[in-house]
Amino acid sequence: MKKVIKKTGIIEDFDENKLIQSLINIGIDDETAQKIFQKVYDQIPNLIRADDLWKIIVKELKKYHLSFAMKYNLKKAIYKLGPWGFPFEKYFAKILAAYGYETIINEWIEGNCLSYETDIVAIKGDERYIIECKFHNQEGIKSDIKTVLYVFGKWIDVKEKYPYLKSWLVTNTKITDEGIKFAECKNIRITAWKHPPNESLEKLIENKFIYPVTILLSGNKFIYSKLIENNFVIIQDLFRYKPEEISKITQIDLNKIKNLIEEAKNLT
Numbered sequence: 001m002k003k004v005i006k007k008t009g010i011i012e013d014f015d016e017n018k019l020i021q022s023l024i025n026i027g028i029d030d031e032t033a034q035k036i037f038q039k040v041y042d043q044i045p046n047l048i049r050a051d052d053l054w055k056i057i058v059k060e061l062k063k064y065h066l067s068f069a070m071k072y073n074l075k076k077a078i079y080k081l082g083p084w085g086f087p088f089e090k091y092f093a094k095i096l097a098a099y100g101y102e103t104i105i106n107e108w109i110e111g112n113c114l115s116y117e118t119d120i121v122a123i124k125g126d127e128r129y130i131i132e133c134k135f136h137n138q139e140g141i142k143s144d145i146k147t148v149l150y151v152f153g154k155w156i157d158v159k160e161k162y163p164y165l166k167s168w169l170v171t172n173t174k175i176t177d178e179g180i181k182f183a184e185c186k187n188i189r190i191t192a193w194k195h196p197p198n199e200s201l202e203k204l205i206e207n208k209f210i211y212p213v214t215i216l217l218s219g220n221k222f223i224y225s226k227l228i229e230n231n232f233v234i235i236q237d238l239f240r241y242k243p244e245e246i247s248k249i250t251q252i253d254l255n256k257i258k259n260l261i262e263e264a265k266n267l268t
Contacts, residue, residue, distance in 0.1 A: 007051075014041075022072070023037070023061075026071040036057075044056060069217065077212050079172070116158065119131055135172055143175045148182050151169045169188055175190060175192040180195065212235075213234065218260060219256075223252055226251060238257075238260060239261070
């Protein structure tokens, strides 16, 4: 049995079904997923680090179609929005805009006891949400009950002055069962990785093709930071200007910008 060393240091059995299902989840048909799995399996040693396994999978997906290699990169791409949380807040505000929300980032709201900086205020019809974005820049970490309790405490104080405001916690990782149970009990909306099943973070992204620029495989840390710094956060932002204009705004080499745009076209 081949084994995988996770980021946390835990060693797990290599899960054939998990890999095949992850390929199907990004739109690959069953037969092709089986073929790609076999090619990957034949290349890996008896013990392999998760990052090295990921590189092999992406390499094989590139041979099939670049778009699938990038989609498989989505979770890591969101981590690359870090190391701090503000780019993730900007990114989720862009996702919300695609779903018809008006948003305000980093708004101060006065509660009964204290004033709070709120990551996002989201408005759609009669709905008014204060959104807390909990960003983790390392794999293997879950948002837990402590995060939910923090969100709840802030909301309770603010709600005394603004009873119409609803609470929403957004995180780029999974959330513990305990956290979910408490949030459901207290009517706190949650958007997390794999939760809720039909409106999870990755589903919201995939349904509207609102992929972050960090999903583009020809980029690097410098390129991503310069793009996000200048409000090129999602791939659609790259089509708002001519390549020459983006290069001038971001100080990124023109040929690199053109490569990024060509990659982005595979995801729209």
